[in-house]
Amino acid sequence: MTAATQAPATVPPTTVPGSTAHTDGNWAPIQTRSERPRSYDPSAFERPSGREVNWKHTPIDRIDALLRDETAPSGVIDVTVSAPDEVEQLTLRVGDAPRGEFFTPEDLPSAIAWKHEELAPLLRIPQDVELDAPVLIDLVGTGGLAHAHVVLEAMPNSRGTVVLRHSGTAAHAQNIEILVRDGAHLTVVSVQQWDDDAVHAASHQARVDRDATLRHFVVSFGGAVVRVNPSVELSGAGAQGQLYGLSYSDAGQHLESQVYLFHKGPDTRGDVLYKGALQGVGARSVWIGDVLIGPEAVGTDSYEANRNLVLTDGARAESIPNLEIETGDIRGAGHASATGRFDDEQLFYLQSRGISEDEARRLVVVGFLSDIVQRLGIPALEEELHGAIERELREIPPASLEGAAQ
Incomplete structure (x- = not known):
């Protein structure tokens, strides 16, 4: 075809927030967790409008402080770490391994936290070490905006528990990067007991390697808006992920978790169970559970469930389980959801x-x-x-x- 006879260029359709292009030229909502865009650059994410699939259940106006790409003052969160002597404690700049080895932000608050955390703390359990006491990280908010990126690493064949406890008040955007090496067993517990005016958006991203196990807990009681989203990739053969959650929402509270479990390697095991109770006018909980069984994840056994108990009138629980299977050679997979009185x-x-x-x-x-x-x-x-x-x-x-x- 010569230049004189070429067809006119097609004008691309307007991008819809939270959407992806189809081959027919139209735009459709991003429905699966694996399709969401990821970037370390906050400018790659538009400010959420509340129509996006990952934001439509979140009160955007109440987390406004966490959507601003601005430097936070230092000292807003008082941090105290109590750890056995064997635990290594270091700080990592951007580019220092293992920071960013697995973690990539998938929303605006996470990208902002990555950008503005100059020195990320690393807590590492050395190879073959079994801790006789948990690592306790107390984070007490003193008011104001705070960003954080924390790296937790369990080296091969190690065993240990890390507990993060949040209290006080702050507008806190937080990233937790979890690396569970071959044969390691790690338990991570995140407890939210914030004051009534605190706002907390956390992104937990974990990779679990060959024959390793991650037990991950999200426990949310306090805070005005608390959104803790765990994302776990079972990458190695024989990897196991046990993801558990507990929430208790009072009047006016919004407690949310969007859980993603990706079975990538063969013979992986997954167990997801979140439970919540709600009481009071305006009490709200949101749970979205996404399980993806990849094409190489043969022999997978996976189950996810969410149960909610509504204790008073005026409370509301939203529960959305999703299961995507890309191989037929699995041992079992299922999901369930129930909300009642x-x-x-x-x-x-x-x-x-x-x-x-x-x-x-x-x-x-x-x-x-x-x-x-x-x-x-x-x-x-x-x-x-x-x-x-x-x-x-x-x-x-x-x-x-x-x-x-x-």
Whole structure:
């Protein structure tokens, strides 16, 4: 075709936020987690409008501070680390390994946190070391904007537990990069007990190598808006990922987790279970669970579930499980979601044993949430969380419980 007879150039269609181009020239929403754009540059992400699939359940106006590409003042978060002597503690600039070995931001707050964290702390469990006590990282907000990128690395055949505890108040954009090397077993627990006005957006990205295991917990009780999104890639043969979550949302609170589990290697195992309780007008929880079983992930066994217990009128839980399978040679895969009120049969059974109605309701809630707490394997933290659940329950008027049961 000569230049004189060439067809006129096609004008590309207008890009729709949170969309991707199709071969027919139209735009369609990005539906799967694996398709989301990633970049270390905040300018690569548009400010979310609330129409994007990964933002449409989040109150954008309430996290405005975390969407601004600006330098945060130092000292907003007081950090105290208590670790066994074997744990190596270093700081990493951008370009220093292993910072960025696996982590790539997939939303605007994460990219901003990457850009503005000049020195990222690294906590490393050396090869073949088994810690006899957990690593405790206490983060206390003193007010204002804060960015962070933290790298947790478990070297081959090591074993250990890392607990991050958040309290006080801040507008905190946080990245947690987790590297679990061959044969290592790592437990990571992130506990959010912020003050009522805190805003927290966290991106946890983990890679689990051959015959390694990651146990990952998200426990959210405090904060105005808390959005903790774990993304775990089971990359090595025989890798295992156990992702558990517990939330308790009060009036006006928004507690959210978008979970992504990618079975990349063969013979991988995945178990995802998040549970939440809600009470009070405007209490809201959001759980989105995405599991992708890749074409090379033969022999995979994976299951994800989300359960929510609505304790009073005016509370709302959103639960969206997604499962994508790209190979037919798997052992099993499934997902489930349930949101409801009290089980009348459970209450009747307890009352028939002479237990009062109020006590029966308390036992049902405690039993429902304790399933996650007991998986921690950290007695002191389990006791503390049981106490937090009991305190939350004491704030529910009996009349509200009666309404929730109907």
